[in-house]
Amino acid sequence: MKALIALVSILVKDMQAYYLKPPNISWGLIFPLAWTGMFFVRSGEGLESVPALLPGVMAVSVLFGTTSMLAVTVTFEKKGRSFERLLLAPISLELLMFAKTLGAIVFGVANAFVPVAIAALITDLSGVRWGLLFTAVVLIAVSSTFLGLFIAVAVKEVFEAQTFSNFFRFPMLFLCGLFFPIAQLPVWLRPVSYALPLTYGADVLHNAVRGAGEMPVVLNIAVLVAFCALLFSVSLRSIRRKWIV
Amino acid sequence: MTSSEYCGAADVAIEVEALTKRYDTVTAVDEVAFAVRQGEIFGFLGPNGAGKTTTINMLIGLARPSSGRITISGIDCSKNPKAAQHLMGVVPDESNLYPELTGFENLCFCGALYGMRRRQREQRARELLAMFGLDRAAGRSFGSYSKGMKRKCTIAAGIIHSPQILFLDEPTSGIDVASARQIRRLIRELNADGTTVFLTTHYIEEAERLCGRVAFIVEGRIVALDGLDALMRDTEGREIVQFEVVDRPRLSALQDEVRSAFGEFRCSFDKAGLRVESRDRSPLRIGPLVRYLEEQGLEVLEARRLRPSLEEVFVRIAGIEPERMADDAGAESPTGGSS
Numbered sequence: 001m002k003a004l005i006a007l008v009s010i011l012v013k014d015m016q017a018y019y020l021k022p023p024n025i026s027w028g029l030i031f032p033l034a035w036t037g038m039f040f041v042r043s044g045e046g047l048e049s050v051p052a053l054l055p056g057v058m059a060v061s062v063l064f065g066t067t068s069m070l071a072v073t074v075t076f077e078k079k080g081r082s083f084e085r086l087l088l089a090p091i092s093l094e095l096l097m098f099a100k101t102l103g104a105i106v107f108g109v110a111n112a113f114v115p116v117a118i119a120a121l122i123t124d125l126s127g128v129r130w131g132l133l134f135t136a137v138v139l140i141a142v143s144s145t146f147l148g149l150f151i152a153v154a155v156k157e158v159f160e161a162q163t164f165s166n167f168f169r170f171p172m173l174f175l176c177g178l179f180f181p182i183a184q185l186p187v188w189l190r191p192v193s194y195a196l197p198l199t200y201g202a203d204v205l206h207n208a209v210r211g212a213g214e215m216p217v218v219l220n221i222a223v224l225v226a227f228c229a230l231l232f233s234v235s236l237r238s239i240r241r242k243w244i245v
Numbered sequence: 246m247t248s249s250e251y252c253g254a255a256d257v258a259i260e261v262e263a264l265t266k267r268y269d270t271v272t273a274v275d276e277v278a279f280a281v282r283q284g285e286i287f288g289f290l291g292p293n294g295a296g297k298t299t300t301i302n303m304l305i306g307l308a309r310p311s312s313g314r315i316t317i318s319g320i321d322c323s324k325n326p327k328a329a330q331h332l333m334g335v336v337p338d339e340s341n342l343y344p345e346l347t348g349f350e351n352l353c354f355c356g357a358l359y360g361m362r363r364r365q366r367e368q369r370a371r372e373l374l375a376m377f378g379l380d381r382a383a384g385r386s387f388g389s390y391s392k393g394m395k396r397k398c399t400i401a402a403g404i405i406h407s408p409q410i411l412f413l414d415e416p417t418s419g420i421d422v423a424s425a426r427q428i429r430r431l432i433r434e435l436n437a438d439g440t441t442v443f444l445t446t447h448y449i450e451e452a453e454r455l456c457g458r459v460a461f462i463v464e465g466r467i468v469a470l471d472g473l474d475a476l477m478r479d480t481e482g483r484e485i486v487q488f489e490v491v492d493r494p495r496l497s498a499l500q501d502e503v504r505s506a507f508g509e510f511r512c513s514f515d516k517a518g519l520r521v522e523s524r525d526r527s528p529l530r531i532g533p534l535v536r537y538l539e540e541q542g543l544e545v546l547e548a549r550r551l552r553p554s555l556e557e558v559f560v561r562i563a564g565i566e567p568e569r570m571a572d573d574a575g576a577e578s579p580t581g582g583s584s
Contacts, residue, residue, distance in 0.1 A: 001360065002360025003360070005357050005360045005361070005362065006357060006358050006359075006360060008357075009354055009358065010358075013343070013346070013354050016346070017343060017345050017346060080344075081337065081339055081341040082341045082342065082343055084307060085341055085342070085355065085358070086358070087306070087307060088306065088330060088333070088335050089330070089358035089359065090327060090330040090331035090359060090360075091327075091358070092327065244306070244308065244309055244326075
């Protein structure tokens, strides 16, 4: 019970202090809107093209929302030493870091459904498998958040967190099959694509929205879960090694 | 003799044995051993860089010992530093609450980290804000607080869950005299209520006012550990006189001449002026020195007899001049009359 009180308090505090601040809310709305508009105009097609664009825009919204926020907030608290206060709490490091990442996961999931809400207004989404879509969004949000955690642990300064995030985000964006099918990539780049968590998340999203995925859903979900576990455990190990010296 | 034998194993709050911390080739803390009794205020003194904060970080679980053993209230924390964190309250040397949250929200958040239920933590937060004179500022963001208010709020956050043991790292560093006095009074009150206090400070005078026992740490090693009375016993019969002169730069320039002319005295020059102490325990005759200074064109404003302090003990044991301690402390002083 005590651990649950601590977990909820960390989540609520982070929501209050970071995620529900007006600039972040507006960023969470404007960013997906801008991506939707950009790809819609670029496609040059009618409203029927929206479902095809939706997985990409959702994934981008989640990826940028979670990694940016988490990498910056954790680095900021570490630098201001308020993170020490959390490390001193009588809860396990696993629970602490899960609580710390939960806010970013919720923020990422909320971001993903902004383009869905817009799409629902302008096109027919009756064919979407909502359960699978939600599962995919949550898994992408968790893996992206844990990637943000991995970045936050690797850097010391807030600006480094942003720069280092882009090192992962942009290649991931163009190699994960969201906007170009992996089959169209040069052969030597394809292994890189399959080493990225977003590739599997994007495939589930395509499956949920258009019923067309390249890999079996179960495999995608299993790989995403494995990525989440790997990123979280590597980050925790780094925290123990670097922050509790 | 193990550290707990100094005070009896049953009433030991903190026991440290052969605690060592190495960073690559540097040994920051070297085979440190001590025991803190339940309900005492234990001072951990030393200049900056002596290993105070590294030691406290190992005790609270923010640093891993290279070797040695830490026991907190009977719980072995050497391998699992989290095991006793529920018993501890920690006030770090820098105020580290969340600037965007109010004082009240910060305290409630800290209470929640220790599993306190909402009503319980809100009530305790209100009590503490009133106790620290921060009730009027409870709704203001922590970032807008003055340095003294931040310090008091950080201490309140450290005791929101009523810990058995409170670690205070430089609690009055960099704050005004009135706030420092108030904090010292609060520390005494907490201790009177049964809280064990582990206090690190480089303000020796502060330790003298608060602590029952002190340990001096220099370059990672404990050079003295005893009760205040026992440590002070050595200074009985010693006389110290502090001279204040008009032209301090000229006094500083005359350091060597004064020392050679009055070899029977131990002279030290600091920001306050000239401090003179007899090398043996013979009475201090200051007439010739006053005349000498005046012959050198220095007008003596005041010659004040000082009570031997813990600082003298520290200087004698550690071989560190008061100037160095003063430099370490910056221009600040925790004093401001007795409290």
